[in-house]
Amino acid sequence: MLSQAINQRITRTGPGTPMGLTMRRYWIPAMLSAELPRPDSDPVRIMLLGEQLIAFRDTTGRVGLVAHNCPHRGASLFFGRNEESGLRCVYHGWKFDVEGTCVDMPNEPAESDFRTKVRAVAYPTVERAGVVWTYMGPGDPPPLQTQEWMRVPAESLDVCKHLGEANWLQLLEGGIDTAHSSFLHRSFLQSRARTLDTRGFRARSTAPKLEVVTTEYGYTYAGIRALPDQDSDYVRVYQYVLPFHQMRAFEGYLGHPLISGHIWVPADDESTWVWSWTYTGGGEPLPAEVIEAEKRSAGRLPNDVVPGTFRFRRNKDNDYLIDRQKQKTDNYTGIDVISAQDQAVQESMGRIFDRSQEHLGTTDVAIIAARRLLLQACDDVEADRDPLGSRLEAITARPAEMLVPRGQHWHAAMSEQLVATV
Ligand code: FES
Ligand SMILES: [Fe+2]
Known part of the structure; x- marks a missing residue:
């Protein structure tokens, strides 16, 4: 829960606002x-x-x-x-x-x-x-900070942007909230052949334990899901990079594991540019049929968008084309594609949610940690200090997911997977 004053401080990004001044210190x-x-x-x-x-x-x-x-x-x-x-x-x-x-x-x-x-x-x-x-901030800009997706060859990468119709922080919090995928994105239909049946794991193990490790750019956090019938836990590790980036490992399609992420950039305080990027971890080209499958499932194909705009065809004006029959038989929401499932809940909170009305639980710790870092960054900018990570030239962290044998700590077990190779 945030007081209304703090909620105001963290959500408003126009010229001269504390969070606006903070964001303007990053590219x-x-x-x-x-x-x-x-x-x-x-x-x-x-x-x-x-x-x-x-x-x-x-x-x-x-x-x-x-x-x-x-x-x-x-x-x-x-x-x-x-x-x-x-x-x-x-x-x-x-x-x-x-x-x-x-x-x-x-x-x-x-x-x-x-x-x-x-x-x-x-x-x-x-x-x-x-x-x-x-760079919209004061003084000389710092060097452009790169993440691995910005360093891979163009043929390994897909980047697109769309418009979300709510405050940037709501969309960011939706992205770093790993617990919701067990519910919001659950499918009742046979899932595609995957290298790891991670969607199955998330459906079976719905109360992940979250661990957050603060870093020089934001934090690494793990959603740890116990699988009672196996001697391992399914661990999905994400990276949060201040102020608005997230990276996630992704089971991929057609046998190609992918790394993907989002950036949630305020257009204004009530609408957000949602950037989505995807690349193949090994630097190999991204096959057209793989990115097509990814965009189909996410709902980011050209015909998912209102022509001439970045707005999705499934939007709040048509209740994201919810189908109540499909909600009984096909998936948890009755809404067809992942991005529309996300936007339905994030936008339904209102353009700028009043966080004095929320009740946070144990699976919200990553959200709480992000707010702390963002508010700390605002304090730093007010005190004329560089906010966390704003002067780093390269982020070498990666997201990852794997089955970690019970008894091992994910951080040690995944130390190699969590480092970029490009
Ligand atoms: S308004 Fe006069 S030149 Fe632009
Ligand atoms: Fe989601």
């Missing part, structure tokens, strides 16, 4: 590189941490991310002309490069130096792993 995924397909392609509106921004790719391929209001009299640069290495406002012709420098001011006398006194708000960007990253 943030802003958009897919593919949203700006070519030099001088059309500018794109991006909402990030409550700021309305315009992204454009200039003639040389660099990505600019600028405040949408032109610094002259505020017209939106969305309507701008993307030409000759700059975005030109269509109201009076002022032109800005990717750094926000005003490079032309054709409505002022030629001898005027007013141009040199005006800048557009512009955030630095870097492209990596098919994603445009930005």
Whole structure:
């Protein structure tokens, strides 16, 4: 349970808010590189941490991310002309490069130096792993921090983003809550052939013991499920990387174990960019049929999305297409795909849940630990200290899952599996 004041502190991310200032000390995924397909392609509106921004790719391929209001009299640069290495406002012709420098001011006398006194708000960007990253904080940006999925070859990786219609923290907490998968994602149908029947384990052993180990980037935590008819426990180990990343091992499809994860980035305080990435742990290419199977089950195929948007077709306006007959015969929810099952419960809590009304139990310890770290990070930023992990250049941790012989500790038994190889 959080007081309303603390709930406010941890959920609000707009300019000047404690959590907003904290998030702005980390690199943030802003958009897919593919949203700006070519030099001088059309500018794109991006909402990030409550700021309305315009992204454009200039003639040389660099990505600019600028405040949408032109610094002259505020017209939106969305309507701008993307030409000759700059975005030109269509109201009076002022032109800005990717750094926000005003490079032309054709409505002022030629001898005027007013141009040199005006800048557009512009955030630095870097492209990596098919994603445009930005740093919206003060001072020089730290190096872009990489995780293993950002270092593997492009053919081993799939990255996509969708829109969630609730506060970022609700979605993050849904992701790091390992206990819910025993219920929310339970299927009554024969599951596909898997290397480990992990979904079966989660259905049979519904009260995992959670252990959280704090690290230099966030924490490693294990959901330990006793399997009474076996002499091992099923242990699923996740990584939480401040402020909004999670990695999880995944049983995979068609014999290909996968590593996947999410990033939950506030668009504003009531909607969230949900990034999903998946790669093959060994660096081998990700077969098209494997990623197709993954997207089908998750509900992230192109026809799961409203055309021209990042919103899912199954959404709160249609109760995520719940089928009460299927709820009796097919699966726990009657909702077809995993992402819609998650969004149904996370969004049903309301746009920003009032955590003074909750009652946390023993399987919520990872959520409690994440809140502690986030609030500590806010305190650190207020005291002008770097928040946890913000200056780390590379995360070398991995998630993993395995059957750990009873009597062994997961941390020792899985020490090799928990380290990235790329
Ligand atoms: S408002 Fe943009 S140039 Fe005048
Ligand atoms: Fe889930």
